[in-house]
Amino acid sequence: MIAIVGGSIAAYTAYKTIKAQDKSVDAKIFSKESTEPYGKMLLPYMLTSNVKSNMFYEVPEDDLILNTEITKIDKNSNTIIDNKRNNYTYDRLIIATGADASRETFEGNANDRVFTVRYLKDIEKIRESIKKANLRHVLIYGGGLVSLEMANAISMAGFKITIVISSNRILSQILNKKASELFEKYLSDDFKLEIIKGEKISSIEKKENDIVVKLSSGKSVECDFVIVGKGVKPNIDFAKDVLNIKNGIVVNGKLEVAGGIYAIGDVAEVDDIVLNEKFLHAIWPCAVEQAQIAAKNALGMDIKVKPEFTRNVLPVFGMNIFTGGVSKFDEYETIIENYADGYTKIMIKDGYLDGFVFFGTVKNYGAYTFIARNRIKVKGAEKRLLHGWIDPRRLI
Numbered sequence: 001m002i003a004i005v006g007g008s009i010a011a012y013t014a015y016k017t018i019k020a021q022d023k024s025v026d027a028k029i030f031s032k033e034s035t036e037p038y039g040k041m042l043l044p045y046m047l048t049s050n051v052k053s054n055m056f057y058e059v060p061e062d063d064l065i066l067n068t069e070i071t072k073i074d075k076n077s078n079t080i081i082d083n084k085r086n087n088y089t090y091d092r093l094i095i096a097t098g099a100d101a102s103r104e105t106f107e108g109n110a111n112d113r114v115f116t117v118r119y120l121k122d123i124e125k126i127r128e129s130i131k132k133a134n135l136r137h138v139l140i141y142g143g144g145l146v147s148l149e150m151a152n153a154i155s156m157a158g159f160k161i162t163i164v165i166s167s168n169r170i171l172s173q174i175l176n177k178k179a180s181e182l183f184e185k186y187l188s189d190d191f192k193l194e195i196i197k198g199e200k201i202s203s204i205e206k207k208e209n210d211i212v213v214k215l216s217s218g219k220s221v222e223c224d225f226v227i228v229g230k231g232v233k234p235n236i237d238f239a240k241d242v243l244n245i246k247n248g249i250v251v252n253g254k255l256e257v258a259g260g261i262y263a264i265g266d267v268a269e270v271d272d273i274v275l276n277e278k279f280l281h282a283i284w285p286c287a288v289e290q291a292q293i294a295a296k297n298a299l300g301m302d303i304k305v306k307p308e309f310t311r312n313v314l315p316v317f318g319m320n321i322f323t324g325g326v327s328k329f330d331e332y333e334t335i336i337e338n339y340a341d342g343y344t345k346i347m348i349k350d351g352y353l354d355g356f357v358f359f360g361t362v363k364n365y366g367a368y369t370f371i372a373r374n375r376i377k378v379k380g381a382e383k384r385l386l387h388g389w390i391d392p393r394r395l396i
């Protein structure tokens with residue numbers, strides 16, 4: 001049996017790939033959740049539209065073991081053990097346990113009004129809180145991708161949004177300083193978002209139907225509830241004692257971590273082509289590609305994953321932001337083009353495209369990822385790269 005542990009896009013893609021290669025192979029998904037696998041990217045959109053019906057991936061009942069959290073691996077006996085102490089013997093094991101939202105417990109009596117966004121049940125709780133809201137004001141703690149998607153979704157429901165960030169700029173993990181500043185101005189001018197920077201939450205207390213969030217400076221914000229979006233942490237605890245763990249599960253070029261055991265998606269640390277080291281590429285396209293390769297390798301093929309290139313496309317508040325590689329760094333060899341309502345920045349090192357920021361106008365984005373990931377020299381094509389007039393085949 002090929003055991004796949006997980007309940008989302010990586011687990012489902014691995015299962016589907018195995019069955020597409022050979023229907024007769026015994027493959028099973030073990031998920032700690034109670035539903036069929038589903039796509040996490042759609043969660044913010046569930047607040048304002050009914051996408052629930054098409055967000056699940058169909059897996060035959062016999063191949064889907066739900067409500068089953070794998071808590072241990074015994075490499076010697078090729079066995080995984082679940083939270084009810086059931087043992088399952090595998091021939092191959094694919095770990096696709098992804099990541100969880102980083103959580104913290106705050107001082108005060110209102111931690112039940114604090115939510116993160118990673119599971120369907122999180123969205124159901126937020127939806128209930130929206131129904132009960134009195135002030136129609138939500139505080140979002142963290143200025144990353146998921147925070148902004150949630151801010152966008154909740155503001156569409158007519159809520160006031162205050163974003164509190166501990167760093168000095170929004171999207172600090174993917175944007176450089178200039179793009180952060182432009183985006184902050186756009187959010188406050190056009191969408192009336194309040195952005196409070198350089199602050200942490202020190203306590204959250206209930207006050208009648210509302211809550212009072214105290215910040216480190218002593219300032220306080222009264223609102224209905226808080227959403228925390230402060231990054232993710234890979235689900236690795238069950239594998240800690242037996243597998244090679246750094247930040248996630250470290251895999252080789254074939255996505256193997258030990259004989260016959262593979263790790264894929266948000267839980268896997270894979271080579272990065274620009275950083276030249278193992279890195280967690282917690283994005284959807286990487287999870288899909290890795291799942292396809294690991295599934296084929298588990299069937300006996302011998303396929304290597306190309307080192308990854310991290311990238312993000314963020315369509316929020318009517319703005320498109322596309323970043324890749326070393327996009328958050330300011331200290332790089334760069335070429336910049338400014339427009340009235342945005343800008344493009346290309347980062348080049350030794351003739352290779354190592355990063356980019358497209359803020360406002362996003363063109364031809366598959367080409368940039370392709371050029372960077374395949375280490376195609378861009379010497380002499382810098383100007384064309386800035387404007388999206390680029391055909392990778394002509395550079396090779």
Ligand SMILES: Cc1cc2nc3c(=O)[nH]c(=O)nc-3n(C[C@H](O)[C@H](O)[C@H](O)COP(=O)(O)OP(=O)(O)OC[C@H]3O[C@@H](n4cnc5c(N)ncnc54)[C@H](O)[C@@H]3O)c2cc1C
Pocket residue numbers: 005006007008009010011030031032033039040041042043044068069070071096097098099100117118146149235238264265266267282283284285287313
């Ligand atoms: C709100 C949101 C918005 C996003 N937006 C984007 C975007 O715009 N673009 C993009 O590229 N990416 C986006 N992402 C990231 C993307 O969704 C992830 O990269 C992708 O879901 C990774 O898939 P995965 O299967 O590796 O892990 P996950 O989606 O984290 O799924 C892992 C699954 O494993 C199960 N599991 C965990 N531990 C165990 C265990 N011990 N036993 C059994 N089951 C277990 C969990 O229940 C979970 O369902 C977003 C993520 C979120 C949450």
